[in-house]
Amino acid sequence: MTAAHPSLTTAEALLADGTTVELRPLGPDDHRAVLDLHAAGMSEESRRMRFFGVSRNAPAQAADRLCGPSRTGVLALGAWAGDELVGEADCELLDEPSRTAELALAVADRWHHRGVATLLLEHLVHAARAAGIRFFEADTLYGNQAVHQVFADLGLPVRRHHARGEVRIRVPLDEGDEHYRSAVDERGRRADVASLAALLRPASVAVVGASRREGSVGGTVLAKIRQGGFAGPLWAVNPHAREIGGELAYPSVSALPAVPDLAVLAVPAGAVPGVAEECGEAGVRALVVLTSGLGPQEAGRLIRACRRHSMRLVGPNSLGLAQTDPAVRLDAEFGGAFTRPGTAGVAVQSGGVGIALLSRLTWLGIGVSSFVSLGDKYDVSGNDLLQWWEADGRTDLALLHLESFGSPRAFARTARRVTRTIPVLTVDAGRSTAGRRAAASHTAAAATPTVTREALFRQAGITATRSIDELVAAAALFHAQPLPAPRGAVAVVSNAGGIGILAADACAEVGLALPELPQGLAELLPAGASVRNPVDTTAAVTPVELTHLLRALEEEPAVDAILVCLVPTALGAATGEDPVRALVEGPARRRVPVVAVLLDQQVPVRYRSCADGGVLPAYSDAVAAARALVHARDRARRLAEPPSAPVAAPDCDRQAARSLVDGYLTAHPGGGWLDPLSTADLLAAYGLPLTTTVWVRDEQAAVAAADGLRGLGHDAKVALKAYWPGQVHKSAVGAVRTGLATDADVREAYREFTKRFGAELVGAVVQPMAAPGLELLAGVVQDRVFGPLVVLGLGGTATEVLADRVARLAPLSERDLTTMVTELRSAPLLFGRHGGAAVDLAAVRSVLTGLSLLAEDLPELVEADLNPVIVRPDGAVCVDARVRLERRPSFDPYLRRLRRPAAAGPAFEEE
Ligand code: ADP
Ligand code: MG
Numbered sequence: 089m090t091a092a093h094p095s096l097t098t099a100e101a102l103l104a105d106g107t108t109v110e111l112r113p114l115g116p117d118d119h120r121a122v123l124d125l126h127a128a129g130m131s132e133e134s135r136r137m138r139f140f141g142v143s144r145n146a147p148a149q150a151a152d153r154l155c156g157p158s159r160t161g162v163l164a165l166g167a168w169a170g171d172e173l174v175g176e177a178d179c180e181l182l183d184e185p186s187r188t189a190e191l192a193l194a195v196a197d198r199w200h201h202r203g204v205a206t207l208l209l210e211h212l213v214h215a216a217r218a219a220g221i222r223f224f225e226a227d228t229l230y231g232n233q234a235v236h237q238v239f240a241d242l243g244l245p246v247r248r249h250h251a252r253g254e255v256r257i258r259v260p261l262d263e264g265d266e267h268y269r270s271a272v273d274e275r276g277r278r279a280d281v282a283s284l285a286a287l288l289r290p291a292s293v294a295v296v297g298a299s300r301r302e303g304s305v306g307g308t309v310l311a312k313i314r315q316g317g318f319a320g321p322l323w324a325v326n327p328h329a330r331e332i333g334g335e336l337a338y339p340s341v342s343a344l345p346a347v348p349d350l351a352v353l354a355v356p357a358g359a360v361p362g363v364a365e366e367c368g369e370a371g372v373r374a375l376v377v378l379t380s381g382l383g384p385q386e387a388g389r390l391i392r393a394c395r396r397h398s399m400r401l402v403g404p405n406s407l408g409l410a411q412t413d414p415a416v417r418l419d420a421e422f423g424g425a426f427t428r429p430g431t432a433g434v435a436v437q438s439g440g441v442g443i444a445l446l447s448r449l450t451w452l453g454i455g456v457s458s459f460v461s462l463g464d465k466y467d468v469s470g471n472d473l474l475q476w477w478e479a480d481g482r483t484d485l486a487l488l489h490l491e492s493f494g495s496p497r498a499f500a501r502t503a504r505r506v507t508r509t510i511p512v513l514t515v516d517a518g519r520s521t522a523g524r525r526a527a528a529s530h531t532a533a534a535a536t537p538t539v540t541r542e543a544l545f546r547q548a549g550i551t552a553t554r555s556i557d558e559l560v561a562a563a564a565l566f567h568a569q570p571l572p573a574p575r576g577a578v579a580v581v582s583n584a585g586g587i588g589i590l591a592a593d594a595c596a597e598v599g600l601a602l603p604e605l606p607q608g609l610a611e612l613l614p615a616g617a618s619v620r621n622p623v624d625t626t627a628a629v630t631p632v633e634l635t636h637l638l639r640a641l642e643e644e645p646a647v648d649a650i651l652v653c654l655v656p657t658a659l660g661a662a663t664g665e666d667p668v669r670a671l672v673e674g675p676a677r678r679r680v681p682v683v684a685v686l687l688d689q690q691v692p693v694r695y696r697s698c699a700d701g702g703v704l705p706a707y708s709d710a711v712a713a714a715r716a717l718v719h720a721r722d723r724a725r726r727l728a729e730p731p732s733a734p735v736a737a738p739d740c741d742r743q744a745a746r747s748l749v750d751g752y753l754t755a756h757p758g759g760g761w762l763d764p765l766s767t768a769d770l771l772a773a774y775g776l777p778l779t780t781t782v783w784v785r786d787e788q789a790a791v792a793a794a795d796g797l798r799g800l801g802h803d804a805k806v807a808l809k810a811y812w813p814g815q816v817h818k819s820a821v822g823a824v825r826t827g828l829a830t831d832a833d834v835r836e837a838y839r840e841f842t843k844r845f846g847a848e849l850v851g852a853v854v855q856p857m858a859a860p861g862l863e864l865l866a867g868v869v870q871d872r873v874f875g876p877l878v879v880l881g882l883g884g885t886a887t888e889v890l891a892d893r894v895a896r897l898a899p900l901s902e903r904d905l906t907t908m909v910t911e912l913r914s915a916p917l918l919f920g921r922h923g924g925a926a927v928d929l930a931a932v933r934s935v936l937t938g939l940s941l942l943a944e945d946l947p948e949l950v951e952a953d954l955n956p957v958i959v960r961p962d963g964a965v966c967v968d969a970r971v972r973l974e975r976r977p978s979f980d981p982y983l984r985r986l987r988r989p990a991a992a993g994p995a996f997e998e999e
Contacts, residue, residue, distance in 0.1 A: 096163055096215045099985035100395045104203030104275065106283030108398040108986065109174065111211050114164040119155040121166070121173035126150050129174075129196030150194070154178055163189075163215050167204050170396055174199040177208035179216055179224060187222040191259075193235070203275065205238045207984065210272055213244070214983050217261050220743040224259040243271025266734065269982045273501070276984045280472055281479050283400050286373030287409070287468065288458055288476060289416050290349035291320045294341060294372075296363055297355035297379075298324040298332050305378055306354030307332065308422040309408060313352075316410075316419030323348060340366065347371040352408065352420050354378045360404065361389035368397025376420060377403035380463070391466050391989065402468045407439035407461035413482060421461060430455015432563065433477035435470055436489045437462050441515075441556065445489060448560050453695050453703070454567050457482040462490065466989045469494030474506045485567055487559065488514040495987050496875030497947070500548050500897045507549030511566050511723055515559050516541050516552035544874050547897050549726055551719045557692055558715055564693045564705040565716040566723075569681035572648040574728040576721030577603040578714075579641045580622035582653035583629050583667055588622035591653045591685060591710035598718040603646040612636045625667075627657045634670035642678045649717055650678075653685040653710055668696075676702025681720060683713045732901035735937045738775050742945055745773040749948050752973055759950070759974035764811055764853045767971050774938040776954070777931070778966045779858055785851040787838040793854040794834045805829050805857040807967065810841040812848045818968075827857060858965050862917055862927055863956035866935050866966075868898070868943040870950050876943035878904075878936060882914045883956040898943035905933045918959070931964035932957075950974045 096113040103109055114122060126135065126147035135147075154164040154176065164178035174196045179189035191212075195204045216224070228235045230253050239246045239257055245264045249256040293313060298306035310324055311333055323344050324337040331337055338344050341351065341363070351367045353360060357379050364375060375394060382390065382404050394401045402409060408421025412429035419427065423443040432454050436442035442461045449456065457480065460473060471494035477483035486506070493499040506512060545552035551566075553559040578600045582588030592602055602621040609619040613633055618624040625634060634652075641647050654667050671684055676698035684696065684706040692712060695703035707713040748770055752762060762770065764783055771778045782793040794806045810823035818824045822844055825837040834854075841849055863884030869877050874897050881893025892913045896904045909915060909932060920926030935957055942949060951972040957964050 096165055096211075099211070099983070101207055101211075101985045102276075102279035102283050103207060104279055104282065106279055106281075106285065106398075106400075107169065107202065108283070108395055109204070109207070110168045110395065111165055111208070111985075112168065114154050114166045114176065114178070116155050116157070118166060118173065119151050122151040122154050122176060123147050125173045125176060125196055126194060129198070130194065131197055134197055134200075150192075163212060163219065163221075165208055165212055165215070167208055169199075169398070172196075175204040175208055177205070177212045179212060179221065181221065182225065187220055188225055188258075189216060189221045189223070191224040191226040193226075193238075200234070203279070205235075206241060206275065209238065209242055210984060213261055217742075218746055222261055224257075224261065226257045226259075228255050228257060229253065230255055241271070243268040265737075272982050272984060273505070277475050277479070279984070280475050284374075284468070284472060284476050286349045287376070287400050287402060288411050288460075288480075289413070290374065290418065292322070292346065292348040293318060293320065293350045293352065293418065293420065294323040294325055294344060294348040295352045295354065295420075296325040296341060296367075297353060297359075298326055298329075298337065300329055300332050304354070305422050306352075309352055309354060309378065309420055310335075312419045312422065317417045318419070319415060319417055321346065321348075325351075341370050341372065342366060344370075350374045350376065350420075352376045352378065353403075357381045357383070357386055357404075361386050361393060364390050364393040364399075365397075368393050368399055372397075372399060374400045375402070376406055376408060377401065377463070378406055378408060378422070379403075380405035382464075387466065387989075394467060395986065400468055400472075401466055402460060403463040404466065405439075406463035407442055409461065410456065410459040412456055412458065421459070423461070427456040427459055429457075431457055431482060431484045432567065433457050433473060433480075433483040433486045434459045435462055435473045435487075436460075437465065437491055438489070439463070441489045444556060445487065445560070448556070449487075449563070452560065452564060452693065454485075454563060464989075465492075465494070467986065469987065471495070471499050471502050474502055474512065478506045478509055484510055485563060486510055486512040487563060488512065489556070489559075490514065492873050496871065496873055499873070500875055503548040503550055507723075508727070511551060512549065513551045513553060513559055513562055513566070513719075514545065515556060516545060516554065541873070544871070544877070544895065544897060546722060546726070548874070551723060553715075553719070558712070561693050561705075561707065561712045562716045562719045564695065565681065565683060565720055568676065568695065568703045568705055569683070569720075570677065570679075571720050571724040571727070572681050572717070574721065574725040575601070575648050576718070576724065577601045577646060577648045578621075578651055578717060579603070579605060579644070579647045579649070580651045580653065581625060581634075581637065581641070582622055582655075583625050583627050583634075583657065584653075584655045585618070585622075585624040585626075587653050587655055587687065587710075588624050591651060591714070592622040594710040594714040595651065595717070597711075598714045600649075600714060600718055600721065605641075605644065605646065609637065609640055612640060622653075627659060629667055630665050631667055631669040631673070634667045635674055638670065638674060638678075638682070642680055647680060649680050649721070650682045651685065651710070651713055651717065652682065653687070655687045671698070671704055671706075672696050673699050675700040676704045681717070683707065683717060685710045685713050729903075732903035734899045734901055735905065735940050737941055738934070738937065740775055740938070740941060741773040745770055745942070745946065748773070749946055749973060753948060753975045756973075757975060759948075760972065761814065762971045762973065763813070767969050770942075770971060771938075771954075771966070771969055774942045776935060776938040776942075776966065776969075777957075777964055778954075778969055779855050782854045783851060784854055787835055787842075790838045790852060790854055791831045791834050794828065794831070797854065797856045806834065807855045807857055808834060808837045808841075809853050809855070809968075810845055810849055811852055812845060812850045855967060858958045858967050859960060861958040861960035862914075862924075864932070864959055864964075865893070865953070865955035866939060866957050867954055868939050868949060868952040869895075876947075876949070878908075878939045878943060880908045880912065880932075880936060882912065898940045900936060900940040905936050908936060909933075920961075925961040927959040927961055928963050932959055935964055935966075946973075947976050948973045 098112040100110050162180045166173050167175040177193045179191045182190045247258040295310040298310040324332045326337045327339045329337045351372045407423045410427045411418040470490045477486050542552045578595050580592045605621050614628040616626050686706045689708040696706050768781050784790045805827045807826045828834050865881045865883030867879050876898040877895040879895045894908050894911045918927050953970045954966045957966045
């Protein structure tokens, strides 16, 4: 076998210290490099210690074993830094029945303690699992602490057997998955943060392409960095100028007196790849590319330069970035926005939105910890920043305006974790709806109308708003006030009855509860006041009375939040007894969050400073205040939920599914719909209950198959369905015949198909008729932002009419299995509340579980549509399933690797 094993892929990934290495399968061309690694790269002692399995082999033998023509069944993966092979991990199947492979590992001495071995192992585990290997075995020397540590840290269970000074290590690859994933996640997070330090905390910066020309991008950024008081050395690079703005300019990056951590590029598009390469050669650690308009060629070269030289990249088409930490003070953007130091992390895709957002935050008084304009996101994405803010110790609020967040599957997982620590708010522009590709299947089309992206964001833990105004309104509340209790019951107070009613309506409309309030509160207020919720204090209320009321409401157990709605009154103006004084002269921080709605306020939201030094968000409109409160309540609910474990894997045959998918995509590189038999095999591998489906190519075979099914004791009747590749809805075109009782019926039906579909007809499937029950649809669709979603809904002919369905991000948790069912409007039908018997809910859960695992394991699965799944008190059976596959470089969210953006060209593309 000279071709690399298909389960081994090429990827770039980060080491523990943030360095990028390339991982690729070793092949015959790498003989020399393997020899060098083992001979020159390692001392005698490390050869003795680090090798196992092949420990007694000389370097030459190792090179032959891994790269020579004789190698068979070896999975060998190398880690490269530029042209240097810095480490190697391989495994070789030892024992076929037990699927045990012997593992070997070698890392160049210079590269020890940087996580090379662990990274290689993770990728090898991934490839080995895909190749059906179930155990790794390795012999290590007893005293080899380093290797024992690698295994202890890996996250998989390790069994050790001691014998004669050696330790035989055995690692089962299919156990302890969640633990392993957490360990991988944690390493990924650390490496990511380490790699971003050069971008967000650089010690020195160069602006390349800075020019003297008034208003030039480079010149502006240079001036802003200087004015911002950047703490470290700052250099200008420009071949045509000796001096810029009073500072010496250097002709090239290599001519600089020292190597900058960060280079900001403002050169013409055509020059970007060359400059990036030069920066990489010089040892620059990170790039911000402000230039826009790069062609595909330039894009590809830029990304490759970054990966090869281990540089993280923001942009291109970025407005720049800002870091307000007093120890750094880097203002490297040309948006003209002034960012004051604070605790909000801000990332935007579009520069214009960035400027708008920053200026509003600044005006409001919310400071920024770091700001990044991500531009075209060739490398650094929203995911990276979430992880940075999670760890930077300065950020307590994250604001994103992005069209996508990086690799969808990684995003969903990262977001779920990060949002447990800090609130993440985003604008859901709603440009793309779940399952945009729709049209071709029920499930995909079905996901669109009713499944709001807002709900999916909520599932990821993210607060999704509909506009920048709403984002800022919510941020104002999150930043200044405590979260309400998860119940989120609001007391609405106003000094004008009609206004109070409108505010109460606004609260009710967003789903906030307005509890009954104790009558005793009336004693605190002027005569004629009403303390039903909304509380009408009457216009005669004095600041003192209002103060007492607020204090009482704050202590009231039925109240989780207070919304105070005030209109200025002539009375208040005349006496100086403006009730707003009760708000600003009291504390801003109370047991429950307080928001003000001030109807005479000219701006949508602003802060009012209070006596305790805190601030109270004041809105000009009750609807905005209510929406902010409901976002806070939703976050409180989310935090109150105990984490729910992901669904556990039942017995599924992953290897069969994997080889089916690989086989199909080899034969159909363009992807497409699986034929009925392959569909049946794939579903069977995940325990999905497709009814017996017999494939036939002519009338005679159809009759025989029907007889056979009857012989098996099925219902005497069968269904016959015509098949041709590319078919969409079968029954609509007369391709489904159900309830066929006799041979003659089957014959007639097949003849009819032949007549109707002519040469198009390829064959048909024969199925037993399933007993009637409730028809559900279940499936998987891919969302551009969120990755795979599992969908459940009312199916069969009712699908489009009733549009009753729910969707969840895969992987599903145990709780999702329950709430998906209960959230359906037709849930009472499933629970048997309408006279019928309850259906087998365990069977429904098992279908959802199977789909979740399918979605998780197979990124190539772009659509799965099970419609209908007929559910009954005694089980569930699917009678119609369609599956579409597309080749996509396998992106396992648990495999640490850098994203490959589409812009870099098809050979370098992903998700
Ligand atoms: P399509 O969705 O492409 O029109 P289906 O195979 O789903 O075709 O068939 C349409 C409908 O026929 C199903 O929703 C179901 O009500 C009924 N049906 C199809 N096959 C069977 C079967 N094997 N047993 C019972 N009912 C069936
Ligand atoms: Mg159908």
